[in-house]
Amino acid sequence: MVGWLTATIFGFLVDLVAGISSDGTFSWGWVILSLISTIASIFGVGLLAKIPGLAKYLKLIIPWLDDLVRMIPGLAKLTVWFDDPGKWIWKNADRIKEILQGKWGTWAKEVLTSLAPYIKKWTPRRFFLSVENFVRNVGLASIPEGEGASGESASAHETVLQVVGNAARGVEADQVLPQRYRLEPPRGDTVTGIRDTQAGRVSRTTGRPVGAPVIRIDRPHRGAQHPHVNIKTLKPDPHYRISPGILRAAGGLARGLEAVGRVARPVAIITDTVRLSVAISEDEGIGHNTVRTAASVAGGWAGAFAGAWAGAKAGAALGGLLGSVIPVLGSAAGAAIGGLLGGLIGGIAGSFFGSWAGESAADAIMER
Protein backbone atom coordinates (compact mmCIF):
# COMPACT_ATOMS: atom_id res chain seq x y z
CA MET A 1 0.00 0.00 0.00
CA VAL A 2 2.79 2.43 0.99
CA GLY A 3 4.70 1.49 -2.17
CA TRP A 4 1.64 2.07 -4.34
CA LEU A 5 0.94 5.41 -2.65
CA THR A 6 4.57 6.53 -3.05
CA ALA A 7 4.57 5.50 -6.70
CA THR A 8 1.33 7.41 -7.31
CA ILE A 9 2.60 10.61 -5.64
CA PHE A 10 5.89 10.29 -7.51
CA GLY A 11 3.92 9.75 -10.73
CA PHE A 12 2.02 13.01 -10.23
CA LEU A 13 5.25 14.88 -9.51
CA VAL A 14 6.77 13.49 -12.70
CA ASP A 15 3.65 14.72 -14.55
CA LEU A 16 4.50 18.27 -13.49
CA VAL A 17 8.09 17.83 -14.68
CA ALA A 18 6.72 16.65 -18.04
CA GLY A 19 5.48 20.18 -18.64
CA ILE A 20 9.00 21.61 -18.58
CA SER A 21 10.60 21.79 -22.01
CA SER A 22 14.32 22.04 -22.74
CA ASP A 23 14.15 25.79 -23.42
CA GLY A 24 12.82 26.41 -19.91
CA THR A 25 9.23 27.09 -20.93
CA PHE A 26 6.32 25.34 -19.22
CA SER A 27 3.30 24.00 -21.04
CA TRP A 28 0.24 22.56 -19.32
CA GLY A 29 -0.61 20.47 -22.39
CA TRP A 30 2.08 17.90 -21.62
CA VAL A 31 1.21 17.91 -17.93
CA ILE A 32 -2.44 17.16 -18.75
CA LEU A 33 -1.46 14.34 -21.14
CA SER A 34 0.88 12.91 -18.54
CA LEU A 35 -1.78 13.22 -15.82
CA ILE A 36 -4.29 11.37 -17.99
CA SER A 37 -1.86 8.51 -18.48
CA THR A 38 -1.11 8.38 -14.75
CA ILE A 39 -4.80 8.34 -13.81
CA ALA A 40 -5.46 5.70 -16.48
CA SER A 41 -2.69 3.55 -15.09
CA ILE A 42 -4.02 3.93 -11.53
CA PHE A 43 -7.49 2.84 -12.61
CA GLY A 44 -5.91 0.21 -14.80
CA VAL A 45 -4.13 -1.21 -11.80
CA GLY A 46 -7.39 -1.30 -9.91
CA LEU A 47 -9.08 -3.25 -12.70
CA LEU A 48 -6.31 -5.45 -14.04
CA ALA A 49 -4.95 -6.32 -10.63
CA LYS A 50 -8.18 -8.19 -10.10
CA ILE A 51 -7.35 -10.61 -12.94
CA PRO A 52 -6.50 -13.54 -10.63
CA GLY A 53 -9.74 -12.97 -8.67
CA LEU A 54 -11.78 -12.61 -11.85
CA ALA A 55 -10.24 -15.80 -13.18
CA LYS A 56 -12.04 -17.78 -10.46
CA TYR A 57 -15.40 -16.52 -11.72
CA LEU A 58 -14.43 -16.93 -15.38
CA LYS A 59 -13.86 -20.62 -14.74
CA LEU A 60 -17.55 -20.92 -13.83
CA ILE A 61 -18.72 -19.69 -17.23
CA ILE A 62 -16.16 -21.52 -19.38
CA PRO A 63 -18.34 -24.64 -19.92
CA TRP A 64 -21.16 -22.34 -21.05
CA LEU A 65 -18.76 -20.49 -23.41
CA ASP A 66 -17.66 -23.84 -24.87
CA ASP A 67 -21.31 -24.65 -25.66
CA LEU A 68 -21.73 -21.23 -27.26
CA VAL A 69 -18.70 -21.80 -29.51
CA ARG A 70 -20.13 -25.13 -30.66
CA MET A 71 -23.52 -23.54 -31.36
CA ILE A 72 -22.34 -20.52 -33.41
CA PRO A 73 -20.36 -21.43 -36.55
CA GLY A 74 -17.38 -19.08 -37.15
CA LEU A 75 -17.01 -18.18 -33.47
CA ALA A 76 -14.41 -20.93 -33.11
CA LYS A 77 -12.21 -19.12 -35.66
CA LEU A 78 -12.56 -15.90 -33.71
CA THR A 79 -11.61 -17.53 -30.45
CA VAL A 80 -8.37 -18.84 -32.01
CA TRP A 81 -7.15 -15.25 -32.36
CA PHE A 82 -7.68 -14.59 -28.69
CA ASP A 83 -6.50 -17.98 -27.58
CA ASP A 84 -2.75 -17.37 -27.27
CA PRO A 85 -2.86 -13.92 -25.66
CA GLY A 86 -5.61 -15.18 -23.37
CA LYS A 87 -3.55 -18.17 -22.28
CA TRP A 88 -0.54 -15.94 -21.67
CA ILE A 89 -2.53 -13.51 -19.49
CA TRP A 90 -4.07 -16.48 -17.66
CA LYS A 91 -0.67 -17.99 -16.99
CA ASN A 92 1.02 -14.74 -15.98
CA ALA A 93 -1.85 -13.12 -14.10
CA ASP A 94 0.08 -12.92 -10.83
CA ARG A 95 3.13 -11.36 -12.49
CA ILE A 96 1.01 -8.85 -14.40
CA LYS A 97 -0.70 -7.90 -11.16
CA GLU A 98 2.65 -7.29 -9.43
CA ILE A 99 4.00 -5.30 -12.35
CA LEU A 100 0.87 -3.15 -12.52
CA GLN A 101 1.02 -2.58 -8.78
CA GLY A 102 4.44 -1.05 -9.33
CA LYS A 103 6.50 -3.82 -7.80
CA TRP A 104 9.60 -2.79 -9.71
CA GLY A 105 11.61 -5.75 -8.50
CA THR A 106 9.23 -8.04 -10.41
CA TRP A 107 9.33 -5.78 -13.43
CA ALA A 108 13.14 -5.69 -13.47
CA LYS A 109 13.36 -9.41 -12.89
CA GLU A 110 10.89 -10.26 -15.64
CA VAL A 111 12.05 -7.84 -18.28
CA LEU A 112 15.76 -7.44 -17.69
CA THR A 113 16.38 -11.10 -16.87
CA SER A 114 14.61 -12.17 -20.03
CA LEU A 115 16.65 -9.62 -22.00
CA ALA A 116 19.96 -10.57 -20.42
CA PRO A 117 20.62 -13.71 -22.52
CA TYR A 118 20.00 -11.78 -25.73
CA ILE A 119 22.19 -8.86 -24.63
CA LYS A 120 24.87 -11.33 -23.62
CA LYS A 121 24.53 -13.17 -26.90
CA TRP A 122 24.55 -10.19 -29.28
CA THR A 123 26.39 -7.34 -27.61
CA PRO A 124 29.21 -8.13 -25.21
CA ARG A 125 32.04 -9.54 -27.32
CA ARG A 126 31.93 -6.88 -30.02
CA PHE A 127 31.08 -4.17 -27.53
CA PHE A 128 33.74 -5.16 -25.01
CA LEU A 129 36.37 -5.46 -27.71
CA SER A 130 35.63 -2.04 -29.13
CA VAL A 131 35.51 -0.45 -25.69
CA GLU A 132 38.74 -2.17 -24.80
CA ASN A 133 40.38 -0.83 -27.97
CA PHE A 134 39.00 2.62 -27.25
CA VAL A 135 40.29 2.57 -23.68
CA ARG A 136 43.68 1.37 -24.86
CA ASN A 137 43.93 3.94 -27.65
CA VAL A 138 42.97 6.97 -25.61
CA GLY A 139 45.00 5.76 -22.65
CA LEU A 140 42.15 5.92 -20.15
CA ALA A 141 43.38 2.70 -18.62
CA SER A 142 46.39 0.48 -19.15
CA ILE A 143 45.16 -2.92 -20.15
CA PRO A 144 47.67 -5.70 -20.73
CA GLU A 145 47.65 -6.95 -24.31
CA GLY A 146 45.89 -10.24 -24.76
CA GLU A 147 43.69 -9.90 -21.72
CA GLY A 148 40.07 -10.62 -22.45
CA ALA A 149 37.00 -8.68 -21.56
CA SER A 150 37.17 -9.53 -17.91
CA GLY A 151 38.98 -8.55 -14.74
CA GLU A 152 40.82 -5.23 -15.07
CA SER A 153 39.51 -4.53 -18.57
CA ALA A 154 35.93 -5.08 -17.47
CA SER A 155 36.42 -2.57 -14.68
CA ALA A 156 37.97 -0.12 -17.20
CA HIS A 157 34.89 -0.52 -19.42
CA GLU A 158 32.72 0.17 -16.44
CA THR A 159 34.78 3.26 -15.61
CA VAL A 160 34.54 4.65 -19.15
CA LEU A 161 30.80 4.02 -19.31
CA GLN A 162 30.35 5.56 -15.89
CA VAL A 163 32.35 8.68 -16.79
CA VAL A 164 30.50 9.18 -20.08
CA GLY A 165 27.13 8.43 -18.47
CA ASN A 166 27.72 10.79 -15.55
CA ALA A 167 28.78 13.62 -17.85
CA ALA A 168 25.78 13.05 -20.13
CA ARG A 169 23.41 12.93 -17.15
CA GLY A 170 24.81 16.21 -15.82
CA VAL A 171 24.34 17.95 -19.18
CA GLU A 172 20.84 16.54 -19.60
CA ALA A 173 19.75 17.54 -16.08
CA ASP A 174 20.99 21.08 -16.70
CA GLN A 175 18.98 21.21 -19.93
CA VAL A 176 15.76 19.83 -18.50
CA LEU A 177 15.65 22.10 -15.46
CA PRO A 178 14.16 25.55 -16.06
CA GLN A 179 17.49 27.31 -15.54
CA ARG A 180 17.54 31.09 -15.65
CA TYR A 181 20.58 31.48 -17.93
CA ARG A 182 20.81 29.74 -21.30
CA LEU A 183 23.05 29.91 -24.34
CA GLU A 184 21.86 32.46 -26.90
CA PRO A 185 21.29 30.75 -30.26
CA PRO A 186 23.24 32.05 -33.28
CA ARG A 187 21.03 34.60 -35.09
CA GLY A 188 21.84 37.36 -37.51
CA ASP A 189 25.23 38.77 -36.53
CA THR A 190 25.24 37.07 -33.13
CA VAL A 191 27.46 34.01 -32.91
CA THR A 192 26.59 33.10 -29.33
CA GLY A 193 25.87 34.66 -25.97
CA ILE A 194 24.01 34.18 -22.72
CA ARG A 195 20.27 34.72 -22.42
CA ASP A 196 18.40 35.62 -19.22
CA THR A 197 15.11 33.75 -19.52
CA GLN A 198 13.52 35.91 -16.83
CA ALA A 199 14.15 39.22 -18.58
CA GLY A 200 12.63 40.88 -21.63
CA ARG A 201 9.06 41.64 -22.65
CA VAL A 202 6.16 39.63 -21.23
CA SER A 203 4.62 37.27 -23.77
CA ARG A 204 0.97 37.91 -24.60
CA THR A 205 0.37 34.18 -25.01
CA THR A 206 2.16 32.76 -21.95
CA GLY A 207 2.11 35.82 -19.67
CA ARG A 208 5.76 35.19 -18.81
CA PRO A 209 8.97 37.00 -19.84
CA VAL A 210 10.35 35.81 -23.17
CA GLY A 211 13.96 36.37 -22.11
CA ALA A 212 16.66 38.71 -23.37
CA PRO A 213 20.37 38.38 -24.04
CA VAL A 214 22.70 39.65 -21.31
CA ILE A 215 25.92 39.01 -23.22
CA ARG A 216 26.26 38.69 -27.01
CA ILE A 217 29.26 37.85 -29.11
CA ASP A 218 28.74 39.51 -32.50
CA ARG A 219 30.57 39.31 -35.79
CA PRO A 220 31.26 42.63 -37.60
CA HIS A 221 28.11 44.37 -38.81
CA ARG A 222 26.97 47.79 -39.90
CA GLY A 223 28.26 50.30 -37.38
CA ALA A 224 30.80 47.87 -35.89
CA GLN A 225 33.66 46.91 -38.15
CA HIS A 226 35.23 44.36 -35.77
CA PRO A 227 34.01 41.29 -33.88
CA HIS A 228 32.89 42.42 -30.44
CA VAL A 229 31.17 41.47 -27.18
CA ASN A 230 27.99 43.31 -26.22
CA ILE A 231 27.12 43.50 -22.54
CA LYS A 232 23.56 44.73 -22.56
CA THR A 233 23.40 45.33 -18.82
CA LEU A 234 26.22 47.89 -18.82
CA LYS A 235 25.55 51.54 -19.66
CA PRO A 236 26.92 52.33 -22.16
CA ASP A 237 27.17 48.90 -23.80
CA PRO A 238 30.98 48.61 -24.03
CA HIS A 239 31.28 46.72 -27.35
CA TYR A 240 34.55 45.03 -26.30
CA ARG A 241 36.59 44.32 -29.41
CA ILE A 242 37.75 40.71 -29.80
CA SER A 243 39.94 38.99 -32.36
CA PRO A 244 38.46 36.95 -35.23
CA GLY A 245 40.12 33.87 -33.64
CA ILE A 246 38.22 34.35 -30.38
CA LEU A 247 35.01 34.88 -32.36
CA ARG A 248 35.55 31.58 -34.19
CA ALA A 249 36.45 29.76 -30.96
CA ALA A 250 33.34 31.10 -29.19
CA GLY A 251 31.13 30.06 -32.11
CA GLY A 252 32.72 26.60 -32.19
CA LEU A 253 32.35 26.15 -28.44
CA ALA A 254 28.67 27.14 -28.59
CA ARG A 255 28.02 24.75 -31.48
CA GLY A 256 29.87 22.00 -29.59
CA LEU A 257 27.81 22.56 -26.43
CA GLU A 258 24.63 22.54 -28.48
CA ALA A 259 25.62 19.25 -30.13
CA VAL A 260 26.53 17.69 -26.76
CA GLY A 261 23.18 18.86 -25.39
CA ARG A 262 21.37 17.20 -28.28
CA VAL A 263 22.96 13.79 -27.70
CA ALA A 264 23.16 13.91 -23.89
CA ARG A 265 19.82 12.18 -23.27
CA PRO A 266 20.31 9.18 -25.59
CA VAL A 267 23.93 8.78 -24.44
CA ALA A 268 22.88 8.80 -20.77
CA ILE A 269 20.10 6.28 -21.39
CA ILE A 270 22.32 3.99 -23.48
CA THR A 271 25.18 3.98 -20.97
CA ASP A 272 22.76 3.31 -18.10
CA THR A 273 21.11 0.47 -20.01
CA VAL A 274 24.42 -1.10 -21.03
CA ARG A 275 25.79 -0.85 -17.50
CA LEU A 276 22.65 -2.44 -16.04
CA SER A 277 22.56 -5.15 -18.69
CA VAL A 278 26.22 -6.01 -18.17
CA ALA A 279 25.68 -6.12 -14.41
CA ILE A 280 22.68 -8.45 -14.81
CA SER A 281 24.66 -10.55 -17.25
CA GLU A 282 27.56 -10.82 -14.78
CA ASP A 283 25.20 -11.71 -11.95
CA GLU A 284 23.21 -14.06 -14.19
CA GLY A 285 20.08 -12.48 -12.74
CA ILE A 286 19.80 -9.88 -10.05
CA GLY A 287 22.70 -9.83 -7.65
CA HIS A 288 25.23 -7.57 -6.00
CA ASN A 289 26.48 -5.97 -9.24
CA THR A 290 22.98 -5.22 -10.43
CA VAL A 291 21.92 -3.59 -7.18
CA ARG A 292 25.15 -1.58 -7.05
CA THR A 293 24.81 -0.41 -10.66
CA ALA A 294 21.11 0.42 -10.26
CA ALA A 295 21.95 2.47 -7.15
CA SER A 296 24.73 4.18 -9.09
CA VAL A 297 22.37 5.09 -11.95
CA ALA A 298 19.57 6.30 -9.67
CA GLY A 299 22.00 8.24 -7.47
CA GLY A 300 23.63 9.72 -10.57
CA TRP A 301 20.34 11.09 -11.90
CA ALA A 302 19.29 12.46 -8.51
CA GLY A 303 22.72 14.02 -8.02
CA ALA A 304 22.72 15.49 -11.53
CA PHE A 305 19.41 17.29 -11.00
CA ALA A 306 20.32 18.47 -7.52
CA GLY A 307 23.79 19.55 -8.68
CA ALA A 308 22.50 21.40 -11.76
CA TRP A 309 19.94 23.28 -9.69
CA ALA A 310 22.30 24.15 -6.85
CA GLY A 311 25.22 24.82 -9.22
CA ALA A 312 23.22 27.32 -11.25
CA LYS A 313 22.08 29.19 -8.13
CA ALA A 314 25.51 29.18 -6.50
CA GLY A 315 27.23 30.04 -9.80
CA ALA A 316 24.93 32.99 -10.38
CA ALA A 317 25.48 34.27 -6.84
CA LEU A 318 29.26 33.86 -7.04
CA GLY A 319 29.43 35.26 -10.57
CA GLY A 320 27.33 38.25 -9.55
CA LEU A 321 29.65 38.89 -6.62
CA LEU A 322 32.77 38.63 -8.78
CA GLY A 323 31.18 40.71 -11.53
CA SER A 324 30.41 43.51 -9.10
CA VAL A 325 34.12 43.95 -8.35
CA ILE A 326 35.18 43.62 -12.00
CA PRO A 327 34.12 46.92 -13.59
CA VAL A 328 34.36 45.65 -17.19
CA LEU A 329 31.78 42.95 -16.48
CA GLY A 330 29.18 44.10 -13.96
CA SER A 331 27.18 41.95 -11.58
CA ALA A 332 24.40 41.00 -14.06
CA ALA A 333 26.84 39.71 -16.68
CA GLY A 334 28.87 37.98 -13.93
CA ALA A 335 25.71 36.28 -12.66
CA ALA A 336 24.86 35.17 -16.21
CA ILE A 337 28.29 33.60 -16.79
CA GLY A 338 28.32 32.03 -13.30
CA GLY A 339 24.77 30.72 -13.62
CA LEU A 340 25.35 29.16 -17.02
CA LEU A 341 28.66 27.50 -16.06
CA GLY A 342 27.46 26.64 -12.55
CA GLY A 343 24.44 24.73 -13.85
CA LEU A 344 26.54 22.69 -16.25
CA ILE A 345 29.43 22.02 -13.88
CA GLY A 346 27.06 21.41 -10.96
CA GLY A 347 25.05 18.92 -13.01
CA ILE A 348 28.11 16.92 -14.03
CA ALA A 349 29.72 17.05 -10.56
CA GLY A 350 26.39 16.16 -8.94
CA SER A 351 26.02 13.18 -11.23
CA PHE A 352 29.48 11.87 -10.27
CA PHE A 353 28.82 12.44 -6.58
CA GLY A 354 25.32 10.95 -6.70
CA SER A 355 26.60 7.92 -8.55
CA TRP A 356 29.35 7.38 -5.99
CA ALA A 357 26.93 7.92 -3.10
CA GLY A 358 24.48 5.43 -4.59
CA GLU A 359 27.19 2.79 -4.96
CA SER A 360 28.46 3.38 -1.44
CA ALA A 361 24.94 3.09 -0.02
CA ALA A 362 24.33 -0.13 -1.97
CA ASP A 363 27.64 -1.59 -0.74
CA ALA A 364 26.83 -0.68 2.85
CA ILE A 365 23.37 -2.26 2.65
CA MET A 366 24.65 -5.41 0.93
CA GLU A 367 27.41 -5.89 3.48
CA ARG A 368 24.91 -6.03 6.36
Place this chain on the structure above:
Amino acid sequence: MALLVLRNQPGVVFICGIEGWLQSSDEEQQWQHMVTRVVQYAFESRPVTFITVAPQPWSIGHSIPNPFQLKTNQGKFLINSVDQCSNELLAEIAESDEFHRGLLWLAAAGAADVSRLPRVIMDGNALVSDPEGDVFEPGPNVSKTEMLLLVADAHVIHWSLPGRDVDNLEAELLDMMQRFRWRLSQESRNPRRLE
Protein backbone atom coordinates in the same frame (compact mmCIF):
# COMPACT_ATOMS: atom_id res chain seq x y z
CA MET B 1 24.61 64.68 -24.13
CA ALA B 2 23.51 62.57 -27.11
CA LEU B 3 23.97 63.75 -30.68
CA LEU B 4 21.14 63.11 -33.10
CA VAL B 5 21.81 62.56 -36.79
CA LEU B 6 18.98 63.17 -39.25
CA ARG B 7 19.29 62.49 -42.96
CA ASN B 8 16.29 63.01 -45.10
CA GLN B 9 16.28 62.34 -48.82
CA PRO B 10 12.58 62.74 -49.61
CA GLY B 11 11.12 59.73 -51.39
CA VAL B 12 14.41 57.80 -51.13
CA VAL B 13 15.41 57.27 -47.53
CA PHE B 14 14.92 58.64 -44.03
CA ILE B 15 17.73 57.94 -41.58
CA CYS B 16 17.72 58.89 -37.91
CA GLY B 17 20.44 57.80 -35.52
CA ILE B 18 22.71 58.67 -32.66
CA GLU B 19 26.39 59.43 -32.85
CA GLY B 20 28.51 57.46 -30.39
CA TRP B 21 27.00 55.46 -27.51
CA LEU B 22 24.11 56.18 -25.22
CA GLN B 23 25.60 57.04 -21.84
CA SER B 24 22.76 56.44 -19.38
CA SER B 25 19.44 54.68 -18.85
CA ASP B 26 17.69 58.03 -19.27
CA GLU B 27 19.24 58.53 -22.70
CA GLU B 28 18.33 54.98 -23.61
CA GLN B 29 14.69 55.61 -22.68
CA GLN B 30 14.65 58.87 -24.64
CA TRP B 31 16.08 57.14 -27.71
CA GLN B 32 13.52 54.34 -27.35
CA HIS B 33 10.81 57.00 -27.26
CA MET B 34 12.05 58.37 -30.59
CA VAL B 35 12.33 54.91 -32.17
CA THR B 36 8.79 54.02 -31.12
CA ARG B 37 7.48 57.28 -32.52
CA VAL B 38 9.17 56.71 -35.90
CA VAL B 39 7.80 53.16 -36.15
CA GLN B 40 4.29 54.32 -35.23
CA TYR B 41 4.44 57.26 -37.62
CA ALA B 42 5.59 55.05 -40.47
CA PHE B 43 3.07 52.23 -40.22
CA GLU B 44 0.14 53.27 -38.02
CA SER B 45 -3.18 52.16 -39.62
CA ARG B 46 -1.33 50.81 -42.63
CA PRO B 47 -0.92 47.26 -43.87
CA VAL B 48 2.49 45.93 -42.82
CA THR B 49 4.60 42.82 -43.39
CA PHE B 50 6.81 41.77 -40.48
CA ILE B 51 9.88 39.70 -41.34
CA THR B 52 11.66 37.91 -38.47
CA VAL B 53 15.15 36.59 -39.20
CA ALA B 54 15.97 33.09 -37.83
CA PRO B 55 12.81 32.91 -35.69
CA GLN B 56 12.90 31.32 -32.25
CA PRO B 57 10.04 29.95 -30.10
CA TRP B 58 9.96 33.26 -28.19
CA SER B 59 9.88 35.43 -31.35
CA ILE B 60 7.24 38.15 -31.24
CA GLY B 61 6.11 37.13 -34.73
CA HIS B 62 4.46 34.01 -33.29
CA SER B 63 2.00 36.19 -31.36
CA ILE B 64 1.13 38.34 -34.39
CA PRO B 65 -1.71 37.12 -36.66
CA ASN B 66 -1.12 35.13 -39.88
CA PRO B 67 2.42 33.84 -39.31
CA PHE B 68 4.10 31.63 -41.88
CA GLN B 69 7.64 30.34 -42.14
CA LEU B 70 9.76 30.83 -45.23
CA LYS B 71 12.99 28.96 -45.89
CA THR B 72 15.34 30.50 -48.46
CA ASN B 73 19.01 30.08 -49.27
CA GLN B 74 19.53 33.02 -46.90
CA GLY B 75 18.01 31.22 -43.94
CA LYS B 76 14.67 30.82 -42.17
CA PHE B 77 12.22 33.69 -41.85
CA LEU B 78 8.90 34.18 -40.10
CA ILE B 79 6.49 36.36 -42.06
CA ASN B 80 3.37 38.11 -40.73
CA SER B 81 0.97 40.27 -42.68
CA VAL B 82 -1.23 42.71 -40.81
CA ASP B 83 -3.91 44.74 -42.60
CA GLN B 84 -4.34 47.50 -40.03
CA CYS B 85 -1.47 47.93 -37.63
CA SER B 86 -2.37 49.35 -34.22
CA ASN B 87 -0.18 51.78 -32.29
CA GLU B 88 0.07 49.28 -29.42
CA LEU B 89 1.41 46.53 -31.65
CA LEU B 90 3.89 48.92 -33.28
CA ALA B 91 5.10 50.07 -29.86
CA GLU B 92 5.56 46.45 -28.79
CA ILE B 93 7.54 45.77 -31.97
CA ALA B 94 9.69 48.86 -31.49
CA GLU B 95 10.59 47.83 -27.95
CA SER B 96 11.32 44.19 -28.79
CA ASP B 97 14.81 42.76 -28.56
CA GLU B 98 14.54 41.34 -32.09
CA PHE B 99 13.82 44.76 -33.60
CA HIS B 100 16.75 46.25 -31.68
CA ARG B 101 19.09 43.59 -33.05
CA GLY B 102 18.05 44.09 -36.65
CA LEU B 103 16.31 40.70 -36.67
CA LEU B 104 12.79 42.06 -37.22
CA TRP B 105 12.03 44.19 -40.24
CA LEU B 106 8.89 46.09 -41.15
CA ALA B 107 8.06 46.24 -44.84
CA ALA B 108 5.23 47.68 -46.87
CA ALA B 109 2.30 45.34 -47.50
CA GLY B 110 3.38 44.25 -50.99
CA ALA B 111 6.43 42.55 -49.49
CA ALA B 112 4.20 39.72 -48.27
CA ASP B 113 3.97 38.55 -51.88
CA VAL B 114 6.03 35.33 -51.73
CA SER B 115 7.64 35.92 -55.12
CA ARG B 116 8.97 39.30 -53.91
CA LEU B 117 10.13 38.15 -50.48
CA PRO B 118 13.60 36.87 -51.49
CA ARG B 119 14.41 40.29 -52.97
CA VAL B 120 13.10 42.06 -49.86
CA ILE B 121 15.15 39.76 -47.64
CA MET B 122 18.27 40.46 -49.71
CA ASP B 123 17.72 44.21 -49.30
CA GLY B 124 17.23 43.81 -45.56
CA ASN B 125 20.38 41.71 -45.19
CA ALA B 126 22.41 44.28 -47.15
CA LEU B 127 21.19 47.05 -44.85
CA VAL B 128 21.95 45.16 -41.63
CA SER B 129 25.14 43.27 -42.27
CA ASP B 130 27.49 45.41 -44.40
CA PRO B 131 30.30 46.18 -41.91
CA GLU B 132 32.06 48.57 -44.27
CA GLY B 133 28.98 50.65 -45.04
CA ASP B 134 28.37 54.07 -43.49
CA VAL B 135 25.40 53.65 -41.18
CA PHE B 136 24.09 57.10 -42.07
CA GLU B 137 24.14 56.48 -45.82
CA PRO B 138 21.52 54.54 -47.78
CA GLY B 139 24.28 52.40 -49.32
CA PRO B 140 24.90 51.51 -52.95
CA ASN B 141 22.03 49.01 -53.16
CA VAL B 142 19.06 51.18 -52.33
CA SER B 143 16.14 48.99 -51.29
CA LYS B 144 13.40 48.55 -53.88
CA THR B 145 10.80 48.09 -51.14
CA GLU B 146 9.55 50.38 -48.42
CA MET B 147 11.25 48.94 -45.37
CA LEU B 148 12.00 50.11 -41.83
CA LEU B 149 14.58 48.55 -39.56
CA LEU B 150 17.09 49.31 -36.84
CA VAL B 151 20.76 48.85 -37.67
CA ALA B 152 24.12 49.28 -35.91
CA ASP B 153 23.15 47.76 -32.55
CA ALA B 154 19.89 49.72 -32.45
CA HIS B 155 21.60 53.07 -32.96
CA VAL B 156 20.21 53.96 -36.39
CA ILE B 157 16.68 53.81 -37.82
CA HIS B 158 16.67 53.18 -41.53
CA TRP B 159 13.44 53.80 -43.45
CA SER B 160 13.85 53.24 -47.15
CA LEU B 161 11.32 54.52 -49.72
CA PRO B 162 9.16 56.16 -47.03
CA GLY B 163 5.48 55.82 -47.87
CA ARG B 164 4.51 58.83 -45.76
CA ASP B 165 5.56 62.45 -45.73
CA VAL B 166 8.62 62.50 -43.47
CA ASP B 167 8.80 66.27 -43.02
CA ASN B 168 6.25 66.15 -40.19
CA LEU B 169 8.15 63.31 -38.56
CA GLU B 170 11.39 65.25 -38.83
CA ALA B 171 9.74 68.21 -37.09
CA GLU B 172 8.45 65.95 -34.32
CA LEU B 173 11.89 64.43 -33.77
CA LEU B 174 13.55 67.84 -33.60
CA ASP B 175 10.99 68.88 -30.96
CA MET B 176 11.75 65.77 -28.95
CA MET B 177 15.46 66.42 -29.29
CA GLN B 178 15.08 69.89 -27.80
CA ARG B 179 12.87 68.55 -25.02
CA PHE B 180 15.49 65.93 -24.13
CA ARG B 181 18.29 68.55 -24.41
CA TRP B 182 20.03 66.58 -27.12
CA ARG B 183 22.07 68.25 -29.86
CA LEU B 184 21.86 67.88 -33.60
CA SER B 185 25.01 66.47 -35.17
CA GLN B 186 26.92 68.23 -37.93
CA GLU B 187 26.44 65.01 -39.88
CA SER B 188 22.74 65.83 -40.29
CA ARG B 189 21.40 66.76 -43.70
CA ASN B 190 18.21 68.55 -44.64
CA PRO B 191 16.59 68.97 -41.24
CA ARG B 192 14.10 71.64 -42.30
CA ARG B 193 13.51 73.14 -38.88
CA LEU B 194 17.20 73.89 -38.62
CA GLU B 195 17.37 75.84 -41.83
